[in-house]
Amino acid sequence: MAVRTLKRSRIKDAKGTTIELILLLCAVSAVAAIFLIIWFIFSEGLPFVLEAGPQFLTSSIWLPTDSFSDGSWGIFPILVGSLIVTFGAIGIGTPLGVACAVFLAEIAPPAVRRVLVPSINALAGVPSVVYGFFGLVVIVPWIRGQFGGFGTSVFASWVILSIMILPTIISISTDSIRAVPREYKEGSLAMGATQWQTIRSVMIPAASSGIIASVILGMGRAIGETMAVLMVAGNAVSIPNSIFAPVSTLTAQIALEMGYAAGAHRQALFAMGMVLFVVIMILTGLANLASRRRVT
Amino acid sequence: MDDNVEISVKNLSLWFGKFQALKNISIAIPKNEVTALIGPSGCGKSTFIKTLDRMNDLVDNVRITGEVIYKGRNILDDDTDVVQLRKEIGMVFQKPNPFPKSIYDNVAYGPRVHGIKDRKALNDIVEGSLRKAALWDEVSDRLNESALRLSGGQQQRLCIARLLAVEPNVLLMDEPASALDPIATSKIEDLLYELKREYTIIIVTHNMQQAARVATHTAFFLLGELIEYASTIDLFERPRDKRTEDYVTGKFG
Amino acid sequence: MKRLFPILLVAVLVAAAVFEAGCASNSAGKLQVAGSTSVQPHAEVLARAFQQNNSGTRVYVQGGGSSAGIQAVGEGTAAIGMSSRAVKASEIATYPTLKPVAIAVDGIAMIVNPKNPVNNLTMNQTRDIFTGNITNWNQVGGSDATINVINREQGSGTRDGVQTIVLKGGNFAGGIVLSSTGAIRTAVSQDVNAIGYISSAEVDSSVKAVNIDGAAPTYDNIANRSYKIQRDFFFVTKGDPSGLASQFINFTLGAGGQALLKADGLVSISDAQNASMTTSATK
Numbered sequence A: 001m002a003v004r005t006l007k008r009s010r011i012k013d014a015k016g017t018t019i020e021l022i023l024l025l026c027a028v029s030a031v032a033a034i035f036l037i038i039w040f041i042f043s044e045g046l047p048f049v050l051e052a053g054p055q056f057l058t059s060s061i062w063l064p065t066d067s068f069s070d071g072s073w074g075i076f077p078i079l080v081g082s083l084i085v086t087f088g089a090i091g092i093g094t095p096l097g098v099a100c101a102v103f104l105a106e107i108a109p110p111a112v113r114r115v116l117v118p119s120i121n122a123l124a125g126v127p128s129v130v131y132g133f134f135g136l137v138v139i140v141p142w143i144r145g146q147f148g149g150f151g152t153s154v155f156a157s158w159v160i161l162s163i164m165i166l167p168t169i170i171s172i173s174t175d176s177i178r179a180v181p182r183e184y185k186e187g188s189l190a191m192g193a194t195q196w197q198t199i200r201s202v203m204i205p206a207a208s209s210g211i212i213a214s215v216i217l218g219m220g221r222a223i224g225e226t227m228a229v230l231m232v233a234g235n236a237v238s239i240p241n242s243i244f245a246p247v248s249t250l251t252a253q254i255a256l257e258m259g260y261a262a263g264a265h266r267q268a269l270f271a272m273g274m275v276l277f278v279v280i281m282i283l284t285g286l287a288n289l290a291s292r293r294r295v296t
Numbered sequence B: 001m002d003d004n005v006e007i008s009v010k011n012l013s014l015w016f017g018k019f020q021a022l023k024n025i026s027i028a029i030p031k032n033e034v035t036a037l038i039g040p041s042g043c044g045k046s047t048f049i050k051t052l053d054r055m056n057d058l059v060d061n062v063r064i065t066g067e068v069i070y071k072g073r074n075i076l077d078d079d080t081d082v083v084q085l086r087k088e089i090g091m092v093f094q095k096p097n098p099f100p101k102s103i104y105d106n107v108a109y110g111p112r113v114h115g116i117k118d119r120k121a122l123n124d125i126v127e128g129s130l131r132k133a134a135l136w137d138e139v140s141d142r143l144n145e146s147a148l149r150l151s152g153g154q155q156q157r158l159c160i161a162r163l164l165a166v167e168p169n170v171l172l173m174d175e176p177a178s179a180l181d182p183i184a185t186s187k188i189e190d191l192l193y194e195l196k197r198e199y200t201i202i203i204v205t206h207n208m209q210q211a212a213r214v215a216t217h218t219a220f221f222l223l224g225e226l227i228e229y230a231s232t233i234d235l236f237e238r239p240r241d242k243r244t245e246d247y248v249t250g251k252f253g
Numbered sequence C: 001m002k003r004l005f006p007i008l009l010v011a012v013l014v015a016a017a018v019f020e021a022g023c024a025s026n027s028a029g030k031l032q033v034a035g036s037t038s039v040q041p042h043a044e045v046l047a048r049a050f051q052q053n054n055s056g057t058r059v060y061v062q063g064g065g066s067s068a069g070i071q072a073v074g075e076g077t078a079a080i081g082m083s084s085r086a087v088k089a090s091e092i093a094t095y096p097t098l099k100p101v102a103i104a105v106d107g108i109a110m111i112v113n114p115k116n117p118v119n120n121l122t123m124n125q126t127r128d129i130f131t132g133n134i135t136n137w138n139q140v141g142g143s144d145a146t147i148n149v150i151n152r153e154q155g156s157g158t159r160d161g162v163q164t165i166v167l168k169g170g171n172f173a174g175g176i177v178l179s180s181t182g183a184i185r186t187a188v189s190q191d192v193n194a195i196g197y198i199s200s201a202e203v204d205s206s207v208k209a210v211n212i213d214g215a216a217p218t219y220d221n222i223a224n225r226s227y228k229i230q231r232d233f234f235f236v237t238k239g240d241p242s243g244l245a246s247q248f249i250n251f252t253l254g255a256g257g258q259a260l261l262k263a264d265g266l267v268s269i270s271d272a273q274n275a276s277m278t279t280s281a282t283k
């Protein structure tokens, strides 16, 4: 074999820089695409918000028209609806999801886990219209039968959305519980703590940053979900007076009206999208803050 | 049974699947003494002490025969209250494993899971346990700091304090100083010397000087067998078995 | 590497432009029809028949709503817009050359659950139900139960029709919003206390259409205008239709097209009394 020189190879160098360039290009275009979307939404929505003023957020009368002066532009009930629906779904989905994750990570025998984990991950890929349809033909009539009213309601949205965010919460939480060092668990058990005490006082706190991350992602999915909510929420622009009353969300309202909207109405929908974007940023920020506080 | 015996092991064998890790071991662990287990890596020392507080239950595919008599009953029986057993026979691990919680919460963890809620009582237990573990003076002013910020030696003493807080009878220590520097190691050894007045201690070590310094009795394990068990002086100076002699004189291992 | 990106970009843009042009082009035997979701299913029936009669032509029918359809025609991205309402003054202001032509009349049926004892409503009662002034079925001769009002979404031509004809421009209050005829029909068929509105052509046995001011939404009643909740369906073009668009509209207004629409549940424009003057727009 020939003696290898220590001289750098031009070809290899070029290959390296090319790969680096391609990666850079990918990263830059991904980020650019996101900023492009943000810029687009804000450039369409911001002028409207400035024109409509704070009443856009505080007024409860939503009567959109193509011309600004003929319409009433209050999205307060829709904004509140989005928050109610999201937090309710998180409130139901988190304990259920974490309980499932604990079961999968700590209790289920390996054979059960091998079947359940892929099935749960597959659930994350089911299109939302399927969940919505399930809600429409199963949950909504059931609620109407049990509690009266339309059936399409806050409660129906909670049920469907919490089911939809379960796969996200379960799979990420399961991973983070399984990633807790075994030493913690052994340390706790070796002191005579029961399995439940160990899970509650050591495993879940140690996995909390992952669990919180899963809830943040779930929240993102819940607040951004459109089709399924559209099908089961009832989409009434008014603040629901009970959990069995219909409700509208920012996403559903945008989707409902986008097809027809022109002029000021169209701008108003972009403004709603902008509000949604800001709300998501705030919620994610708060959640991140909370998770950073918890980790000692 | 002899009053001076804390744990009496009879004909203990253990298999991981088809692999036999412990072979017919019989040994009597004396009360309020330090007993050292020595032997080359992989000879079954850890497996042996884990059997004493049923920590092998966490491993799949384990089969155990024989008896481990503690307080007059065979703790290998199915109806043993494992939680109570582990409360009485506590374990310190090779790698310090404080929980990702504050120093205070680490020590208070055991008492809390065993039902103590009173703030004053917990404070007393925490202080008492940290003092016994010779850590109090170093951490008394930062009990609310994360335990993970302590040095390795401090972490190990915290783990001992954490264990003492549940008032065990027996301390099982699996190479508690092997991850520590010499100064931290000598602190742990001093601590063992103090603790043996109140507790029965079984310590796994592959450091023969350490065994000689702290233990009254020493057991030599090899390939899952208990080769020799005697007072530490006898085992090191007058080994009866050729293999023990080879090991303690450094001919192998 | 640096030169590749602009080239790619240009390639993509060119491809997009070619595709776009191909879609909007009428001369190549392709016709874009877009707009009202109420008109869409009927236009699709017409399109299928038209394609069979004229081999080699393709008629693409898209939904999106009346406003979107009219806008698409104004912008030139569709040759024919479908609308379930008259063209608004504001739209004429933006696109002065828009030419609407009425192609059929559609009744809007007020539908309730078949188990609901109510068979008749007056126009005023109907208005009060949708404006929230009447909230219990016993106020209109039914049983003591809250009325579950189901609306279409803002911008829907059917909702527009009800707002103009029944509410006389007043505002809807209360109720839920569903976004399609099918969804409303299903909801009403499941809910004894519901009321909704859909094109009379879409009424089936799962729901019951009530009489308004004594008239049922039958073919004759809609044609003679005694059933009042009705609107004309329009095809809208930019300027006078030409080429394939003109052929398609003539087919629609001719005997064959009208028979198809009639079979589809609509009222033929030739049977309707005082049909809109805008029919004169076609030659």
Ligand SMILES: Nc1ncnc2c1ncn2[C@@H]1O[C@H](COP(=O)(O)OP(=O)(O)O)[C@@H](O)[C@H]1O
Residues within 6 Å of the ligand: B016, B019, B021, B039, B040, B041, B042, B043, B044, B045, B046, B047, B048, B059
């Ligand atoms: N969970 C397990 N599954 C299978 N084999 C194991 C397991 N734990 C330990 N062993 C085997 O048992 C033997 C004894 O291990 P161990 O008790 O850890 O040795 P020591 O602590 O003396 O170094 C080793 O051969 C090891 O590979």
Ligand SMILES: [Mg+2]
Residues within 6 Å of the ligand: B045, B046, B047, B174
């Ligand atoms: Mg070991």
